[in-house]
Every structure is written in C-alpha cells, then in structure tokens.
Amino acid sequence: MALEKETEEKIFKAAQSIFQKRGFEGARMQEIADEAEINKSMLHYYFRSKDKLFQEVFQAGIKKVMPQLFGILKSEMGLSEKVNEIVNFYHDMFRENQHLPTFVVYEMNQHPERFKEFLGVMNIELPDVFREQVNTEVSEGRMKPISAEQFLLNIVSMCMMPMLAKTMVKTIFALDEVAYANFLEERRALIPEIILNGVKPS
Amino acid sequence: MALEKETEEKIFKAAQSIFQKRGFEGARMQEIADEAEINKSMLHYYFRSKDKLFQEVFQAGIKKVMPQLFGILKSEMGLSEKVNEIVNFYHDMFRENQHLPTFVVYEMNQHPERFKEFLGVMNIELPDVFREQVNTEVSEGRMKPISAEQFLLNIVSMCMMPMLAKTMVKTIFALDEVAYANFLEERRALIPEIILNGVKPS
DNA sequence: GTCTATATAACGATAGAC
DNA sequence: GTCTATCGTTATATAGAC
Known part of the structure; x- marks a missing residue:
C-alpha cells in the first residue's frame, strides 16, 4: 500500500x-x-527499536555527504575547481540541513565502530586521482609541499567549523541569524582564495 | 576539613x-x-542536581579555553606571532584534554542560552587591539582585504576541526592513534603558513 | 496497520540511619 | 559526611483489542 x-x-x-x-x-x-x-x-x-531507527538516520546522513564529496574528488576537474566545488557543496548542503554536519561528526565520535563498519560497505577512501593531483602540483613546484590529506582537511575545516560551532560564532561575533548567514556566504569566495593562495610558493 | x-x-x-x-x-x-x-x-x-553539576563543568570548560585565547588576542604580539601562539595553544590544550573541544562546541549548540548568559559574566568579545591589527595590515596593503572575524575564524577552524572530527579523520585517512597524533603535530607548522600566506597580496 | 494500556527497566533524586 | 534503601518519574518497548 x-x-x-x-x-x-x-x-x-x-x-x-x-x-x-x-x-x-x-x-x-x-x-x-x-x-x-x-x-x-x-x-x-x-x-x-530506537537503536535501529537511529542507525538508519545516521547512515542516511553519511550517504548524504560522503558520496557527493568523494564524487568531486574523483572527478576530472582541475584542483582549484575542485576546491570551489567542495566549498559550494558544503555551504549548499548546510543551507538545507543545518544540523546534519554537527550530527554526523558528533555521533561518529560517540560510536566509532558503527561508522567504521559502515565505511567498509561504501568504499570511502581518499581517491587516487585527487592524491596524485596534489602530488603533481607539489612536485612540479606550483604548490608548496603538502600532503593530499592535509590539503583536503584544510578545505573541510574552513567549511565545516563555522557550521559546527554556530552558537559560538554567533555569540562571540555578536551576529543574529541573518548576519550569521551572510557571514557564511562571504566564505564561499574567501575559503578557496585562502586555501589556494596559502600553498602558493613564495 | x-x-x-x-x-x-x-x-x-x-x-x-x-x-x-x-x-x-x-x-x-x-x-x-x-x-x-x-x-x-x-x-x-x-x-x-545533575544540571548544576553539568553547569559547573561546562563553565570550567569555557574558562579553560576562552581566557587564554583572548589573552593572546589582546597581547602586544605581532599578528603572525599571535597566529603561532593560538595554533600552539589549541594543540597543547588538546593533548591534555581530548574531549574538551567537542564538549564545549557541542553543548553550546544544545544550550545557547546558558552560554550566552555566561559570556556576559566574563567579558568575551573580539578585542579591539586584534581587530585594529588586522585592519591596519589590510589598509596598508600587507594583507588582502579580510575582516578580523573571518581571519580569526580561519585559524580556529584549521586547529579545531581535526580535533572535533577525530574519528572521521582517523577513519577516512586510515590513521591509528599514533599516526593521528603525528598528523596533528604536522599542523602546528602547516596552519600558520597557510593562514598567513593565504592573505598575502599577490 | 493503528490504537490503548501496560510491562519493564533505568534514571535522578531524597529520606533516614549511622 | 557517608551509606542503604527507596521514591517518583520517565524512557523504551510490547501485548492485545480493533
């Protein structure tokens, strides 16, 4: 029915x-x-049970984020384009689902096993394409020495942290809901610039 | 007694x-x-009550972080020195207290009022010294245009995110406890470089 | 499939003896 | 101050009628 x-x-x-x-x-x-x-x-x-219901919600949460993120990493785009795509992806996703990032990150820490076994089912690991892309930029002198892991983590950090720490950001910077949203929007352009400029050889 | x-x-x-x-x-x-x-x-x-006990733990957690962070921001140091100090502060603090960052950030979101009223008691707001420092660097052309808020948030994001998302980082990058600790240590030097290089005029 | 009623266990909190 | 015993409540979960 x-x-x-x-x-x-x-x-x-x-x-x-x-x-x-x-x-x-x-x-x-x-x-x-x-x-x-x-x-x-x-x-x-x-x-x-509550546990089974939670499990499904948790897994759906991961499925909403990881495949898209890794889709970008695996794609044919250039590195700077990927940075832009990732930043936009996180900001779009957060607009529609304010609590998702906090939820996924927090519950992962509370139940590491659940996450680990689920990651086995999907095959989530850092794509070779992306890793080689970073390594090439470095070895050909267009980027300062940095691992693909650190480079990716920098992007993700800059995007997610202000979402995870929403209350902290709003309170300390004295932003209301609208000002906070604008503050985040500002970062769509800001983050790629810092990330890419930050590894430029001097 | x-x-x-x-x-x-x-x-x-x-x-x-x-x-x-x-x-x-x-x-x-x-x-x-x-x-x-x-x-x-x-x-x-x-x-x-549980509530009162929690309140004290929560406030002690904030007191362990905020005064030191704002102490650095208010100090006489130069901007790049402050960046280094903040990065080292977060990494030192995390070594001694693995769960503190997650706890503070998460519970802030769950009880925004508690945090807001407590911030009134302490006087936590972005120090003028720091704000002017950033503004001066920008207006004198030594940094690309950026607000003090965004600049500070960039530093904090780069430091805290890998701590908040410990399980995620460990799992996706396939790091054991030791490798994860080394990965974090690597960031003590990496973060200030990215942050400062990232706002350098091209 | 959907409801009411209830079983069962766990939790925060208190009373009262020492 | 510290203990044992227990209250009162609330949570998940199930039984059973419709």
Missing part, C-alpha cells in the same frame, strides 16, 4: 529531524512520534 | 571526564560516581 510507505517515510523524516537536533541520547521516541504526528508504537512497528 | 574539598574535587574531576566524553544527555550520575569511586548520593550532597 502507498499508505505504508508514507507512514514509514513520515516517521523517518521526523526521526531525522529529532536525532539531528538532539543527538541519539537526547532524542525521545515520543518527540519523534509527535513530530511525525503518529502514534508512538508505530515507531517500533516500522523500525523495531 | 581537607577531606571535604578532596571529595568535592574527586567528584568534579569525574564529572568533567564523563560529561566531556558522553555529553549531558549521555552522561549517567552512576557512571560519574563510579569514576569518582564514591557513593552516588554524594553527587547530590555536593552539587544538588
């Missing part, structure tokens, strides 16, 4: 919202049920 | 360990008591 899938999906969407906002420990099955406008026992009918 | 203070301190240290590792929602009063090797009811005797 169509209604079954609809119900299951309503629950899942609600679970995403609550888990991402409150974390596994902070989330309440009742709150998920309320959000889905559905009876609490339905959660168990469709997903058996 | 000396024993009172000792007991209170044992509880507090245990609470720091557990809260920082598990978060407020994930922490259990029983686990704190076990860690302190003390009876559970003692927690309430000394700190009344």
Whole structure:
C-alpha cells in the first residue's frame, strides 16, 4: 500500500529531524512520534527499536555527504575547481540541513565502530586521482609541499567549523541569524582564495 | 576539613571526564560516581542536581579555553606571532584534554542560552587591539582585504576541526592513534603558513 | 496497520540511619 | 559526611483489542 510507505517515510523524516537536533541520547521516541504526528508504537512497528531507527538516520546522513564529496574528488576537474566545488557543496548542503554536519561528526565520535563498519560497505577512501593531483602540483613546484590529506582537511575545516560551532560564532561575533548567514556566504569566495593562495610558493 | 574539598574535587574531576566524553544527555550520575569511586548520593550532597553539576563543568570548560585565547588576542604580539601562539595553544590544550573541544562546541549548540548568559559574566568579545591589527595590515596593503572575524575564524577552524572530527579523520585517512597524533603535530607548522600566506597580496 | 494500556527497566533524586 | 534503601518519574518497548 502507498499508505505504508508514507507512514514509514513520515516517521523517518521526523526521526531525522529529532536525532539531528538532539543527538541519539537526547532524542525521545515520543518527540519523534509527535513530530511525525503518529502514534508512538508505530515507531517500533516500522523500525523495531530506537537503536535501529537511529542507525538508519545516521547512515542516511553519511550517504548524504560522503558520496557527493568523494564524487568531486574523483572527478576530472582541475584542483582549484575542485576546491570551489567542495566549498559550494558544503555551504549548499548546510543551507538545507543545518544540523546534519554537527550530527554526523558528533555521533561518529560517540560510536566509532558503527561508522567504521559502515565505511567498509561504501568504499570511502581518499581517491587516487585527487592524491596524485596534489602530488603533481607539489612536485612540479606550483604548490608548496603538502600532503593530499592535509590539503583536503584544510578545505573541510574552513567549511565545516563555522557550521559546527554556530552558537559560538554567533555569540562571540555578536551576529543574529541573518548576519550569521551572510557571514557564511562571504566564505564561499574567501575559503578557496585562502586555501589556494596559502600553498602558493613564495 | 581537607577531606571535604578532596571529595568535592574527586567528584568534579569525574564529572568533567564523563560529561566531556558522553555529553549531558549521555552522561549517567552512576557512571560519574563510579569514576569518582564514591557513593552516588554524594553527587547530590555536593552539587544538588545533575544540571548544576553539568553547569559547573561546562563553565570550567569555557574558562579553560576562552581566557587564554583572548589573552593572546589582546597581547602586544605581532599578528603572525599571535597566529603561532593560538595554533600552539589549541594543540597543547588538546593533548591534555581530548574531549574538551567537542564538549564545549557541542553543548553550546544544545544550550545557547546558558552560554550566552555566561559570556556576559566574563567579558568575551573580539578585542579591539586584534581587530585594529588586522585592519591596519589590510589598509596598508600587507594583507588582502579580510575582516578580523573571518581571519580569526580561519585559524580556529584549521586547529579545531581535526580535533572535533577525530574519528572521521582517523577513519577516512586510515590513521591509528599514533599516526593521528603525528598528523596533528604536522599542523602546528602547516596552519600558520597557510593562514598567513593565504592573505598575502599577490 | 493503528490504537490503548501496560510491562519493564533505568534514571535522578531524597529520606533516614549511622 | 557517608551509606542503604527507596521514591517518583520517565524512557523504551510490547501485548492485545480493533
């Protein structure tokens, strides 16, 4: 029946919202049920347990980020173009899903095993194309010596940190919601410039 | 009595360990008591409630970071020296207290009000000295146009992100505990170079 | 499939003896 | 101050009627 899938999906969407906002420990099955406008026992009918429901939300969260990121890294683009794409990807993703980055990063630390075994299923490892791209730039003297790992981490750090530390940024810099959004938008152009200029040989 | 203070301190240290590792929602009063090797009811005797105990741990966490960071920003050093000091500060702090960055950043998002009112008590706002320092460098053409806020956030992002996303970094880059520690150490020199080179006029 | 009612366990917190 | 025992509540989860 169509209604079954609809119900299951309503629950899942609600679970995403609550888990991402409150974390596994902070989330309440009742709150998920309320959000889905559905009876609490339905959660168990469709997903058996809080743990299983969380697992699916967690994995969906990773699937929403990693494949796209690694898609860019594996692509045929030039290095500076990739930097731009990654920065735009993170900022677009965050606009639609404010709590996703915090959720994924935090819950990974809380349940490293879950993440590790899931990464085996997908095949997530630093693409050779990207690694060679960085190495070539370095060996041909167009970039200062840096590993592909450090280079990628720099980009990701500059993008994600202000999202993870939203409250901190807003509070210390005295930004309201709009000013914060503008502040982030400013970084779409700023980050690639710093990242690329930062490794330029002097 | 000396024993009172000792007991209170044992509880507090245990609470720091557990809260920082598990978060407020994930922490259990029983686990704190076990860690302190003390009876559970003692927690309430000394700190009344889980909430009050958490509050103190949370505020102590902020006090451990912010004053030192803002101390550097307010100091007489030159800008590039400040960058170095900040980077070293974060890396030293993390060596001693692995879970502190995650804890502070995450719980800030979960309880923005608590943080906001506490920041009023301390006076945490971006020091004028630092702001003018950045503005001067920019207006005199030694740095590309950038606000003091974005400049500072770049440094903090590069330092904290790999600490917050420890599991993610370790897993995707296939690093064991030692390799991860070395990877972080590498960044002590790397980050200031990127940050400063990144804003150098071309 | 969906509801109500309830089982079962865990948690924070307190009372009261010592 | 420190302990044992227990209260009151809330959480996940299930049983059973419809």
